[in-house]
Amino acid sequence: xxxxxxxxxxxxxIMAILSAGRLLFGRSEKFEMRKFGSWFLRYFIFNxxxxxxxxxxxxxxxxxxxAGWQWVLWPLTFSCVGNLFTFVSPAFSMLExxxxxxxxxxxxxxxxxxxxxxxxxxxxxxxxxxxxxxxxLGLAAPLLIxxxxxxxxxxxxxxxxxxxxHIQTSSNLPPTDPNHIVLVSQNVAAYKxxxxxxxxxxxxGSAYSIDPTSYTLQSIKHHxxxxxxxxxxxxxxxxxxxxxxxxxxxxAENPQAIPHLWTDQEQAGSSIRYLPGALLNQDLLRHVYLxxxxxxxxxxxxxxxxxxxxxYWTISLMQPIRGYVGDDLRSVLLVDAHTGAIxxxxxxxxxxxxxxxxxxxxxxxxxxxxGLYHSAPWFNPSGLGQQKPSGEPQLLxxxxxxxxxxxxxxxAAASDNSSTGIFLFDTHKNEGNFYPLSGLGVGSNVNNxxxxxxxxxxxxxxxxxxxxxxxxxxxxxxxxxxxxxxxxIFQAVGMVDARNLNGANVQFETSLPQTLNDYQQWLTQQNTxxxxxxxxxxxxxxxxxxxxxxxxxxxxxxxxxLQIAGQSIxxxxxxxxxxxxxxxQPGDTVTGTYLxxxxxxxxxESFDDSNIVVGTPTASATPVLTPTPAATKK
Numbered sequence: 181x182x183x184x185x186x187x188x189x190x191x192x193x194i195m196a197i198l199s200a201g202r203l204l205f206g207r208s209e210k211f212e213m214r215k216f217g218s219w220f221l222r223y224f225i226f227n228x229x230x231x232x233x234x235x236x237x238x239x240x241x242x243x244x245x246x247a248g249w250q251w252v253l254w255p256l257t258f259s260c261v262g263n264l265f266t267f268v269s270p271a272f273s274m275l276e277x278x279x280x281x282x283x284x285x286x287x288x289x290x291x292x293x294x295x296x297x298x299x300x301x302x303x304x305x306x307x308x309x310x311x312x313x314x315x316x317l318g319l320a321a322p323l324l325i326x327x328x329x330x331x332x333x334x335x336x337x338x339x340x341x342x343x344x345x346h347i348q349t350s351s352n353l354p355p356t357d358p359n360h361i362v363l364v365s366q367n368v369a370a371y372k373x374x375x376x377x378x379x380x381x382x383x384x385g386s387a388y389s390i391d392p393t394s395y396t397l398q399s400i401k402h403h404x405x406x407x408x409x410x411x412x413x414x415x416x417x418x419x420x421x422x423x424x425x426x427x428x429x430x431x432a433e434n435p436q437a438i439p440h441l442w443t444d445q446e447q448a449g450s451s452i453r454y455l456p457g458a459l460l461n462q463d464l465l466r467h468v469y470l471x472x473x474x475x476x477x478x479x480x481x482x483x484x485x486x487x488x489x490x491x492y493w494t495i496s497l498m499q500p501i502r503g504y505v506g507d508d509l510r511s512v513l514l515v516d517a518h519t520g521a522i523x524x525x526x527x528x529x530x531x532x533x534x535x536x537x538x539x540x541x542x543x544x545x546x547x548x549x550x551g552l553y554h555s556a557p558w559f560n561p562s563g564l565g566q567q568k569p570s571g572e573p574q575l576l577x578x579x580x581x582x583x584x585x586x587x588x589x590x591x592a593a594a595s596d597n598s599s600t601g602i603f604l605f606d607t608h609k610n611e612g613n614f615y616p617l618s619g620l621g622v623g624s625n626v627n628n629x630x631x632x633x634x635x636x637x638x639x640x641x642x643x644x645x646x647x648x649x650x651x652x653x654x655x656x657x658x659x660x661x662x663x664x665x666x667x668x669i670f671q672a673v674g675m676v677d678a679r680n681l682n683g684a685n686v687q688f689e690t691s692l693p694q695t696l697n698d699y700q701q702w703l704t705q706q707n708t709x710x711x712x713x714x715x716x717x718x719x720x721x722x723x724x725x726x727x728x729x730x731x732x733x734x735x736x737x738x739x740x741x742l743q744i745a746g747q748s749i750x751x752x753x754x755x756x757x758x759x760x761x762x763x764x765q766p767g768d769t770v771t772g773t774y775l776x777x778x779x780x781x782x783x784x785e786s787f788d789d790s791n792i793v794v795g796t797p798t799a800s801a802t803p804v805l806t807p808t809p810a811a812t813k814k
Contacts, residue, residue: 182472183235186242190231190252194310195224198259201309202302219303223259230255239469241477244500245325246317248475253318256310263307322504329503336549336558342506343546344611345554351617353578353602353649358696360404360580362397362432363659363673365644369395369406369430369439371667376428376439377410384410387417388424392667394483397432398535399580401487404432409452409483409491409517418459423518426450427483427491435659435670442489449490449518456481464493468513471522473497476510480539483517487533491517496537507545509610512537527609535583536607540573543585543605547612551589566592567600570622574646576604583607586647588622589614597623602647602654620647620654621681630658630674632683638662640671647678650696651703651775654678660688675699677706697781701739701754704783719785722747723771729764744770753784760789768792 199220203211234240234251242248329335364372370392378385388410395406410424427450431437442450454464461467465478476497484494493515498507512530514523530537551567560566573585585605590596599620605612621629630642640660648655656678661668673695676686687698724744731740738755742764751774755761764770768791772784 181470182474183232183470186474187228187231187235190235190249190255191224191228193249193252194227194231194256194259195220197256197310197313198223198263198306201306202263205305205309216302223262226262227255227259230258236466236470239466239474239478242474243476244504245322250317250322253314257314257318260307260310260314263303263310325503330505331558333558335502336553338502339506339549340553342501342508342610343543343550343605345550345614346612347614348616351615352652353604353615353617353647353654355652356578356648356650357580358650358692360433360577361648361657361692362404362577362644362646363435363692364406364430364432364670365659365661365668366395366397366406367392367643367663367668368435368659368661368670369408369432369667371664371669372430372439373406373408373428374666376441384425387413387421389413390428395430396482396484397575397577398484399577399583400429400485400489400533402580404577404580405485406430406432407483407485407491409455411455412458415459418462422462423451423453424455426452427485429485429489442491447489449516452491452517454493454515454517454520464515465495467520468495468515468522473513473522475499477507478513479507479542480537482536484534486531493517494534494537496539496542498539498542505545507542509538509542530608532581534608536575536585538585538605538607538609540575540585543573543587543612544569546610547587547589547603547605551592563592568592569603570599573605575607576646576648578649585612588620588647590622597621597625617654620678621656625681626656626658626676626678629676629681629683630656630660630686633674633686633688634683635686635688636660636672636674638671641668642674643668650675651700653703655699656681677703680706693780697752697783700775700783701752704754704785705756719773720776721771721773722751723769726764726766726768726770728766731762740764742770748780750781751784752781753787757784758787758789760792760794761787763792764789765791 202216231252234254238251240248240251330339370390373390373395377388377390390408391411394411395408397404397406407427407429409427412418412424426441426443426446428439428441430439444451454462454467456464458464461470464481468478476499479496479498482494484492486492495513495515496509497511497513499510500506501508509527512525512527512534514525514534515521527537547569551569556565567589570588570590573587575583576586577583585603585607587603587605588599589601589603590599598618599622600618602615602617602620603612604615626645627642630645641663642658643661645656645658648657656676658674659670660672660674662671672688672690673692674686674688675695685702687695687702689695689698722744724746726742727745728743729740731738740753740755740761742751742753744751751772753761753772768789770787770789772787774782774784776782
């Protein structure tokens, strides 16, 4: 096993330092080969066991300064303290002799012989020399490395340049496919997953559980799901079983869909043998580390399914590029969750079904450096020109098969709750696009806006707030949930223009199609400049006979709903769109354009009824009367 060799190398390095200190600085003591050999063997065994434990349980990454071998300073420190203990032994022995001095000279001679036996100038020299090495390599050197790789303006600019940022000239985000908006939060997924765990009739909940934070959003066969593995409830269950039954899949687009539990009965190879936090070699990261992947930091283990619903763990192998910081993605490891087989990929060669390999924490660190130092110096007490990420990166699916990390940026001022721009960062490589969208509401203002809408009369909790580009408008979308002890229950959807955060502007409905249509109508009403209605999707034209028509009054607005022959969707139109609407009757032929958003109810953008002719009639000429000719007499 590779850690045996690494522990042996570490032990030899430690013993070389201790031996050098003992032999070079403890020369005043008479050298005794037997005594030295006994000392060497004791400390060799101790350090080998200690080093092996560090390699097995600590799994230090052998990368960065000193090639990651600074872990040997821990057993070296304990060995040095053990050698310095010979300073203390004579003192205790002398105290013991003094206490027994009143009982006779034999006690004094015993004390003197004990002190002579325990005291070793060579051991003390080895301890002092080793601690000096620890102080230099463990304290002074890391401090200097940190200073010369992260301090001062030249290093700050180097940190800011780590992310490859492309500043876009367009102020519009890529459009969102409204058919794939996430309507299930991690907490809602946890509630639904717990239900399916208890509905199998196998009493799986007595031995296994699902960590609510382990639900991972991902695209499978062009649809969004949450996936979470079954975990062991306790140590004894882990000892009694080498695998967990499988994993839970929860639909992320449809809150009403029934979750599914995948086991070996459903599909062979669905049970999971390697898990984060499992015992001994069954622990996922330890299994990978012991397989030889010791030369980098193993980060962000994520359970992802391929398009055949086969479970794999994805692990990012990172290496620092500036001292101890600036992690760079070097390799991606795909671990078969059932067999443990490991496949290594370069970042650009990862299979297309893998959604993300660049950890969110790494992206957040990149953009903190970029925001602080890209347009500002390292020493900048005023904060002028600095930006910072507003919250943690969010996994965004504008396109169901191409996720990105979305991070709003704001100024460095703590009180600022508006954006300076929006980052869409690639999930597979170190590359991000910065859109100069300033003035969008971000932070706590967004949640407060959704909470304050008058439609939320039951005071549902706001959850899963995400920024989308809907109808050419940056839009915050949130779901409303009812909280329970075992998770959250979906209740409604809300949308609000990110530039107009106001509780009165929130469109609140119990389903996504209704919310989309309300939002489109609201945007149409706000479009007072005479321009085109914001849109997303394909504009289509429909002509047909009206089967049914009805009007609904909401406040001061009158909305007409129409069913047209041959159409599988319903149409609606605001009274301000056409003055003919109140006169439309079943059987009339109407023509209109609408934006096809994929919903069952769409809003007309233009409307006309060809049976209703409106306008000034053309005056006809007065007819000329001619006399009837008289009959001719014969």
